[in-house]
Amino acid sequence: MDKIRTIIVDDEARMRRGIERIVRSYGENWDIVGTFSNGIEVIEFLEENETWVDLLITDVKMPEMDGLTLMKEIKSLNPDNDFSSIIVSGYDDFQFLQTAIREGAFDYILKPIKRSDFFEVLQKLENDIDEKRRKSLKWRDLIKQADKLALTKQTQLLSEAVSSEPEDIATMYWTKDFPDGLYQALFVSVDEFPSRTSEYSNEDWGAFAYATENIIDEVIMEYKNSKHQQLGWWWREGGLHFWVLLFSSSKENNDFFVTGDTFSRKLKSCLNKYTPFSFSVAQSNPFEDLCIMPEMKKQLHSLIRMRMIYGGNQVYSPRLIKELKDTEENNWFAANNMKGFANKLTSMLGRSDTSKIEKELSDLFKKIKKWRSPMEIQYALEYLMIYMFKVNLEDTESGIVLSDLGYILQAIKVESNINELENLVKQTFIQVHKKQLAFQQDPTLTPIMKTKKWINENLSQKITLQDISDYVYMNPNYFCQYFKKQTGKTVFDYITDLRLETAKELLQEQDLKVAEIARLIGYQDTKYFSRLFKQRWGSLPSEFKKKYKTML
Template identity: 25%
Template sequence: MLKAIIIDDETVTRKGLIKHIPWSKLNIELAGEASDGKEGLEIVKRVKPNIVVSDVRMPGMNGIEMAREIKKTQPDCRIIFLSAYADKEYLKAAIDISAVSYVEKPVNLIEISEAIKKASQMCLEDENRKADKDSIDTVIYDNIPFIKQNLIEKLTLSSEISSEEVNRNLDYLKIQFNDKDKFIVMVLEVKNRTEDNLEKDEYEKILNTVEKYIKDIKNITTYKDNNIVSIINYRDDSIKNLLLGICDFINTKVDKNLKLFCAVGQSEIGLKNINKSFTAAQKTLSKVFYYGYGTTVFYKENRKDIELPSDEEIQTRMSKHLSEENKDEAVKLIKKTCRELKKYDIDDVNYIKCIFFRLCVKIFREANRRGIYDSKTNYDVDEHIWEIMLNLNTIDEIESYMLEKINKSFEEIEEIRSSSRTIFEIKKFIDKNYKDENISTKTLADVVYLTPSYLSALFKKEVGKTISDYIVEVRIEKSKEYLKDNRLKLLEVALNVGYSDPNYYTKVFKKITGITPSQYREKYKQ
């Protein structure tokens, strides 16, 4: 129901309108009356009426002055003026204020009723327009993520854009981009520690964090193809310093275990050139291989005159170090090769991976020649190693993998020398079959064609511990790796290392390490 108040210094007129106008039939609540403009203004502030019926000439504040004050805070309030004077100045003022009507005194009830009906209709139309606008605003608000995604899709994939469509979407987002502005595109690659793609709510959290980080700069930010993409409208080069810190900011605010890499395209002028900056940013994503996660890299053209280290020379030197059993030199060669290849920063990452693939195959075959690995494997070694290389995303990860392989190979060469072949075979069997709950000294004795008692004595002499103790140690060490995967339940970890009873596994784990599996898992997270 609409609300109205009457303001007139003439009591007779005021009371007459209150009594004779059919307010309820007009669906209007009479919310108050006043005898002067000042008092009327106070009532207006308190009850916020839709319609004000007011005399023009009143002591103190007149109707025109009062109406001007009302319009400052309630621009949609409808004013009907009453006056015993057909004063041109007042009429002009009433028109300026957009008064609904100017009714002369003595008041004609039919005329004033029609004026009130007209004001009522205008109020209802105002409410309908506001409801329509609110409805449209709600629809736009609910679709802002889609509008952003659609706009970024248009601007990043082609220079052939519809200015009308782009401007309409920018209006929806309440953002103003000028065609002579400077733009850069940032693409943020986001992965969790296990290399899996994130859930939608995780992307939303990161997206909100990015928007918060760059909130003082005009931007459109959304997620696209499992990455966060931001079109940034900037003024000066201070944006570069800002983007250099974005990975640390997200890790601090969201999750320190996220693997983040920020690639930034070159600066471009104008909306139609944004796609060029996006293409450069996409190309720069491959640089994560050299710079690693947690960094921000800006696009730059590669040098054309690069002379890469000789692959053949690297392979020859590794063969020499392996044949001479020179572990230190083999390690130095891997570290030096990784350090040098980082400097070249070439786009063809697979070329770099091929160098290390060949080195890894060489290490494997040399170890196999010395009896470290079984010559009859149930998989294609080359294919297996290449698959591993493809899944290593940075040169640092490759370096770690290569050094691990070298260290393991040389450790096992040393182990062969320091212990009998029999003990080596037993350890290898345990290492492959620790998941078997029923593994025992008898099982192992059958493998090497010895009696259990003789094997036990030999093992104790060579290794310095019983077979049972060694099996327990292997199982506990293997379980530590499984505990690093938070997706595995404790029961699954126990079963994976040969314990069907998780309580017994926990007891053994604590006896060996001094802490429970759960405590170890929490310690690893930190």
């Protein structure tokens, strides 16, 4: 048992020393951290040392601050600290004594003090504190277990959100179980070295994965413990590829981005040090709405592809891409003027006629078709697509993001028909070009008006965040921030509110079954719809319908 931290207060020095001797003689479980002549000295001591006490032994009547006031002051200093009090009282202090007991004093000792009476009180108090500590320890263990279960559940939800197809945004109710604040998503991926893979057995790869998981877990724990209200989750995507989600209660985007960058570099350094591989990290910009997690997968998977140009063992983010120095001057890209062509072509997007862009690409492929090296063709097209991705990623307001970059690069790698490759590249460029044009036009409707109009027209359909952001030509993260700033609601809340308002109207105006109404407003799961309806309107849809009919 930990020692019981004790403070003794009495304005009579002889009485203080006598109480101290009795307490010390009782046993070694008592740690007397100070003796004082009045309550003000006690408060000053506690404030200066930022310490706590388990037991206050105090006289009732003292000059400047009596014992009852001292008890209240100590409680106000640290409301979460459960301490006990023993009141020392004279026979004429009975009214004070009654008040002290009501204020929560554990027991009292009457003057003159008898050692046997004092020992009896200390024994009861020691047992009481021991029982409280055991209960407190058990309670803390239960809280830890509950937190662990909650963390496991949250991690599973995040993993499913990233690995599965985008859900209807209004069914992502699980996001409400996460705190409000800023988030950053990180994709941590091993830099593959095919020439070395044969050196390791399956057992080796299992050990590497286990070591990597432990390293990520330790760095996240350090992050969570470094500052109040910082949280982190991680899960494995497969192989030596992992996801990390960081949370901060801070609202400062720039500060949190720097924190995330520091975390990424620390994690990368530890992985380099304790595994035989290098790792790259794709880091998102801070965001508030977890509904964009499915889109984050596409963006960060595309972002990690930057290592094909700039090399591995780096941290890639939308902001840091601008700071990366070009490293291709001395390789074959410069010889074929690919950098200059990529710059020219991307500058035409959203500005030139579609026919001119198609002609530039046709001229390029006439030259490419004359190359003898399939590897050069692959690298040239990969460079072109990554360059366009980089340029569009920097434009966060229009938010034209080539989220399917991973798919396109894979197609370039495996496609053997040069004409098919030409069609793929042309289609991609024209698609982005049209999005750029659309973003600059249509002044009659604001993005919010367009969004609400589209949601109303598609309320009965599956609605994903990507569907909406594609329609208004915005990056999903930027769109979520813009929508909340303009409407005061998240996209999730707006769609849910609209669907439940519509359901209420349908129940009042139409003679339809609950399942039919659920489908009409976009919910395939009737039970889920009913639960949401009751949370909003206080009764199940069937009950609401009956009550409404009886009122007519």
